Amino acid sequence: MSTMSNINLNRPTGSPDTPTDTSAVITPGTMQKIALAVALLTSAISLGIAVFAGLQRAGTVPEQAWSVAVSLGAVLCAHLAPMLWRFVPLSARIALVALWLVALFVVLRGQVDVLAFAHQHAADQRAQTVPVVAVSPVVDVPPGRSLTTIAQDIAAVSMDLAHFDARPCLGDCRGLRARKAALSAQLVALNAEANEAKRRETEQDWLRAQASRAEELGESRRTDPVTSLVAQWLGTSEARLNLLLDFAQVVVLEGTACFAWYIAGFGAVVLGRKAVVSDRNATMSQQEAVSPIPKATPVGRVEQTATHAATIAEGESVATDASLGSAMSEDDLLVAKIHEAVVAGRLKRNLASIRQFLQCGQPKAIRLNRLYVGRFGNARS
16 A cells, blocks of 8 residues: 555656646746846836937036936836835835835936927928928019109109190290100100019019918928827817827836836746745655654554644644645645545545546645645545
């Protein structure tokens, strides 16, 4: 019976009696690796934005260096504070939360500034795509007389010419005709000057209209068409909507980074606890494997030895309960279930039967078998 028990204890977990679960399960180690990768990626993005924001907020090289250093410190504090939450005492958590909120405000403000500058630069580039209206050299030439002055001169010459036309000619009319010819020529010149002034004013008006349309087109190109349309639907301005969208983007980035670092730290704690429990179980198994065979006990001391063994088993059970906590409560239920099945004759206690009965793996069956022996003895039925 003892030989069979040793064989069952050393049986590999991949035996045919062991039920296998073929469903895809994400282990804590895999989850920790994914969270760590996401945390590193988001932190790298946030650190890059912090460097750019620090450079924009300062002028000289020393000022830029200190500004970048402050920005990087704020990012590291905002990302690592959630991971350090469970490692600090309760009295220090209030200070840690306050420090995290201040650092998060500094980081969000810098990232919103960077996105706002990015919007301005993109608007300037869109505005530069509008062709510039070339000013004609005619506009640069000093303008002549105004059309009003020319019209006044035309009116005066026309009146003089009308007076000469109305004057009767009784004798030699050569002087009168010469004067009429001069006034007529002056009137023709004034009309030509008036036409030129009209053409020049028309051209200037056209150029001013083209420049005005180009300026309006450039201003329209500065606005983001989608953001402008959504802002009209929401009844707000484009600047406010851009600010709200920028804030939402940086909140998503920083929230993802903080949550990923928290999950990475939590996974490290869980894996550390599992490693400690595994080492403790391995140590207990080694101690049981090397424990010497007890010597024969006289008949008169059998009851005393059994009482002493029960006391030791009870002490080990109490120590194990104090260390494992809620995990032992589940083991107690499973051991009681095994004992009930053994007493009812539905189960012959060995590792293969326990694995098949509870649908569990080899390590769990070994642990439950050890607990069963410690509580109910080494009886097989």
